[in-house]
Amino acid sequence: MMMETSGRNTNIETKLSPVDLVTETDKAVEKLVFDELKKKFPDHRFIGEESFTGKVNLTDCPTWIIDPIDGTMNFVHTFPFCCISIGLTVGKEVIFGLIYSPFLNKLYTAKKGQGAYCNGEPIHVRPCDSFKSALLINELGSNRTDEHQKIYFGNLAAIGWQCQGVRSLGSAALNACMLANGYVDAYFEYGLHCWDLAAGSIIIQEAGGTVLDPEGGPFNLMSRRILAASNEKVAREISGLIVGHSSYE
Numbered sequence: 001m002m003m004e005t006s007g008r009n010t011n012i013e014t015k016l017s018p019v020d021l022v023t024e025t026d027k028a029v030e031k032l033v034f035d036e037l038k039k040k041f042p043d044h045r046f047i048g049e050e051s052f053t054g055k056v057n058l059t060d061c062p063t064w065i066i067d068p069i070d071g072t073m074n075f076v077h078t079f080p081f082c083c084i085s086i087g088l089t090v091g092k093e094v095i096f097g098l099i100y101s102p103f104l105n106k107l108y109t110a111k112k113g114q115g116a117y118c119n120g121e122p123i124h125v126r127p128c129d130s131f132k133s134a135l136l137i138n139e140l141g142s143n144r145t146d147e148h149q150k151i152y153f154g155n156l157a158a159i160g161w162q163c164q165g166v167r168s169l170g171s172a173a174l175n176a177c178m179l180a181n182g183y184v185d186a187y188f189e190y191g192l193h194c195w196d197l198a199a200g201s202i203i204i205q206e207a208g209g210t211v212l213d214p215e216g217g218p219f220n221l222m223s224r225r226i227l228a229a230s231n232e233k234v235a236r237e238i239s240g241l242i243v244g245h246s247s248y249e
């Protein structure tokens with residue numbers, strides 16, 4: 001469905017901001033994935049980006065958290081970094097994650113305690129001694145408020161100059177996979193949702209990486225922010241450099 005319709009969407013709507021897009025394909029993919037999973041797991045709960053009605057209630061029950069197209073802006077523009085992202089939580093903890101990009105032909109998966117894989121091959125973060133030798137991913141995000149703009153550019157100025165380079169791919173889930181695969185060393189972003197983060201967070205951890213809250217505490221799937229790196233030392237260096245934190249409580 002994604003490959004047939006990328007760049008050909010005629011009915012593009014906006015959601016929480018003018019750059020927060022949704023297409024008919026986002027809705028159709030979410031319905032397909034929900035319908036198929038519900039056949040197998042009728043008692044499980046489901047959270048999906050396109051079924052979001054304003055408040056997400058994550059419980060201890062087994063819950064599938066789905067972003068049918070992560071990187072919808074890329075999808076609309078035919079930039080090939082977009083994917084399906086599916087996470088499963090039990091007791092509010094992510095125990096399984098799957099990210100599939102049909103355009104890149106990459107399937108990333110991870111189960112708790114069993115490692116992370118790309119197209120069936122084990123993947124690992126790469127060693128990184130310090131942030132000054134790191135390649136970092138950071139995103140503008142889809143929140144375009146004045147407050148978020150100030151925080152974003154303040155952090156970019158403070159942090160971007162301290163490492164070897166900053167990249168933005170436009171898909172939180174694939175950003176996580178780039179870190180898990182050892183292509184970059186760190187990633188942080190504010191304003192995301194649990195469906196952007198669920199699968200990616202376990203794939204990073206199972207690939208040996210560290211996932212924290214940007215203020216240095218434990219990662220919280222529902223907090224709408226993430227700081228991840230190939231190891232805790234680099235994650236804590238970045239946390240110490242961040243000058244402004246966006247909060248979504």
Ligand code: IPD
Pocket residue numbers: 020021049067069070071072073139140141142143169170171172173189191192196
């Ligand atoms: C978006 C992507 C993007 C991030 C935005 C998200 P969506 O997800 O993950 O990288 O910067 O904040 O909203 O809306 O395309 O599923």
